[in-house]
Amino acid sequence: MPxxxxxxxxxxxxxxxxxxxxxxxxxxxxxxLAAQYTVSTPTLRNALAVLQAEGLVEKVHGKGNFIRRPVRxxxxxxxxxxxxxxxxxxxxxxxxxxxxxxxxxGHLAALLKMPTGSPLTEIxxxxxxxxxxxxxxxxxxxxxxxxxxxxxxxxxxxxxxxxLMELRPPPAEVRExxxxxxPTSEEASTLRISSALAVLAITRQTADVAGRVVEAxxxxxxxxxxxxxxxxxxxxxxxxxxx
Amino acid sequence: MPxxxxxxxxxxxxxxxxxxxxxxxxxxxxxxLAAQYTVSTPTLRNALAVLQAEGLVEKVHGKGNFIRRPVRxxxxxxxxxxxxxxxxxxxxxxxxxxxxxxxxxGHLAALLKMPTGSPLTEIxxxxxxxxxxxxxxxxxxxxxxxxxxxxxxxxxxxxxxxxLMELRPPPAEVRExxxxxxPTSEEASTLRISSALAVLAITRQTADVAGRVVEAxxxxxxxxxxxxxxxxxxxxxxxxxxx
DNA sequence: CAGTGGTCTAGACCACGCG
DNA sequence: GCGTGGTCTAGACCACTGT
Numbered sequence: 001m002p003x004x005x006x007x008x009x010x011x012x013x014x015x016x017x018x019x020x021x022x023x024x025x026x027x028x029x030x031x032x033l034a035a036q037y038t039v040s041t042p043t044l045r046n047a048l049a050v051l052q053a054e055g056l057v058e059k060v061h062g063k064g065n066f067i068r069r070p071v072r073x074x075x076x077x078x079x080x081x082x083x084x085x086x087x088x089x090x091x092x093x094x095x096x097x098x099x100x101x102x103x104x105x106g107h108l109a110a111l112l113k114m115p116t117g118s119p120l121t122e123i124x125x126x127x128x129x130x131x132x133x134x135x136x137x138x139x140x141x142x143x144x145x146x147x148x149x150x151x152x153x154x155x156x157x158x159x160x161x162x163x164l165m166e167l168r169p170p171p172a173e174v175r176e177x178x179x180x181x182x183p184t185s186e187e188a189s190t191l192r193i194s195s196a197l198a199v200l201a202i203t204r205q206t207a208d209v210a211g212r213v214v215e216a217x218x219x220x221x222x223x224x225x226x227x228x229x230x231x232x233x234x235x236x237x238x239x240x241x242x243x
Numbered sequence: 244m245p246x247x248x249x250x251x252x253x254x255x256x257x258x259x260x261x262x263x264x265x266x267x268x269x270x271x272x273x274x275x276l277a278a279q280y281t282v283s284t285p286t287l288r289n290a291l292a293v294l295q296a297e298g299l300v301e302k303v304h305g306k307g308n309f310i311r312r313p314v315r316x317x318x319x320x321x322x323x324x325x326x327x328x329x330x331x332x333x334x335x336x337x338x339x340x341x342x343x344x345x346x347x348x349g350h351l352a353a354l355l356k357m358p359t360g361s362p363l364t365e366i367x368x369x370x371x372x373x374x375x376x377x378x379x380x381x382x383x384x385x386x387x388x389x390x391x392x393x394x395x396x397x398x399x400x401x402x403x404x405x406x407l408m409e410l411r412p413p414p415a416e417v418r419e420x421x422x423x424x425x426p427t428s429e430e431a432s433t434l435r436i437s438s439a440l441a442v443l444a445i446t447r448q449t450a451d452v453a454g455r456v457v458e459a460x461x462x463x464x465x466x467x468x469x470x471x472x473x474x475x476x477x478x479x480x481x482x483x484x485x486x
Numbered sequence: 487c488a489g490t491g492g493t494c495t496a497g498a499c500c501a502c503g504c505g
Numbered sequence: 506g507c508g509t510g511g512t513c514t515a516g517a518c519c520a521c522t523g524t
Contacts, residue, residue, distance in 0.1 A: 003492090003493065003494090004493085004494075005493085005494090006428075029508075029509065029510085030509080030510065031508095031509090031510095039494080039495085040494065040495045040496060040497085041495095041496085041497090041510095042285075042494075042495080042496095042513095043493080043494060043495080045510085045511090046493095046494095050425075053425050053439075053441075054424075054425065059510070059511095060502095060503085060509090060510080061501075061502050061503075061509075061510050061511070062501080062502035062503035062504080062508080062509050062510065063502085063503060063504085063508095063509065063510080064508090064509060064510080065510085078473050078475070079473065079475040171477060172476065172477055173474065173475070173476050173477070174474070174475045174477075175472065175473070175474045175475075176472070176473045176474075176475075177470055177471070177473075178421055178443070178470060178471040178472070178473070179443075179466075179469070179470045179471075180423050180441050180442070180443050180466030180467075180469070181297075181466070182296055182297065196296075198296075198423050198441035198466060199423070200421070200422075200423050223422075223423030223424070223441060224423075226422070226423070227420055227421060227422045228420070228421040228422075229418065229419070229420050229421070230321055230418070230419045230420075230421070230473045230475075231416065231417070231418045231419075232321070232416070232417045232418075232419075232473075232475070233415065233416050234414060234415055234416070234417075246511090246512065246513090247512080247513075248512085248513090272489075272490060272491085273490080273491065274489095274490085274491095282513080282514085283513065283514045283515060283516085284491095284514090284515085284516090285494095285513075285515095286512080286513060286514080288491085288492090289512090289513095302491070302492095303490090303491080303521095303522085304490075304491050304492070304520075304521050304522075305489080305490050305491065305520075305521035305522035305523075306489095306490065306491080306521085306522060306523080307489090307490060307491075308490095308491085
């Protein structure tokens, strides 16, 4: 037996995908909807929470519930094969950047395989699309690898990235670990998402041929509009017949 | 001002991580806890929902709330470079398998790049660890590529997989798309997770050298205990200096 | 059967956005 | 100030698990 919450969510979802409710439209107030469906407000809010988690509805405190525009999904392209492409995909519109110097500690030190306290350059990127922010990246580079140019604050994003690409040793291995978690309250407010909306968290570790970690990145993408794509090519696949 | 829900969640979390509440322990009943914290039961349940989403607490209907054992995280190893490893990681303990014949339609047909109605072998894998299920995989192979052996039902999982590995053309390209979403109600009950817990959904597409899709897989992993790891090696990286 | 969580009600009060 | 969503209350009733 489907719960009332799901019944209502299904009905509203149907109205949205069939176009009877259009992107940008404001839904009736929650009290109004609750009356229409003859449920209590918490029940109706639960139904809206379902649609919110699906990315179909956006709640704005004090204004109402709105049908989300079909959001261009953010696609993170992994594998580092064509670094430029990844950046472009991550930053379809604009990116604000802030670079600071920090010191490695805890998890970060382990990620970079550096002793605690090592100096790092932190590059904090906030991707924007349209009105709102939509992606968050924290990139860490050992200070001795970050050229002075990359350290200047308020450089255009593109230049910082191409600067990073020209770092000394060519990256030889990229390891990306993907997990799902709830955003920290900081991340939720930065990305303007509900703290109940899971995010795609990508931890990237780039090493050179000697195995030295030349870059670590912590990426956070809203789970309702982000994908990650990885493509692996097996040039020569000589299968040892089950071995 | 932190909400009461978060205050309670923080307090319980602290009790758990400091070991005052140990894995396997049953929490007092929700009514009891609500009385202790002098909040209503819905509020207390919201606090538990936070901990549940973090994977610290597991609710069991009719029995109570339990501190989760530190769960061995499921690691999906992508890239297909060493297929055996992926399988092992996905199936640390046991996997139950069911194969059926279905016909391609909609999204699935597009994924396999086959016309709607094409015959497929569906291999439904349910990974178990300890008591409960923990991963769900639906693997689709065009019927003309699936050897008769793989079609027999109730073959051991290992044999089916090695059978699959020996399919005709060596896989040349693996494309994996990762997204976060809420489980369908089917998936939630199969995996025994709350329908509010986001899952890691991996869509895998394996093609041979000719570009023909030889396998498509839909994997669903509980977001609170799953990671995916991708490692890319750049054998020779001749960077064309920005070009 | 008793005890547990699952769902829901019908309100209350507060915080935010806008005229 | 008004309407909106955000949070919370103090219950009710149902479904599941054990004895």
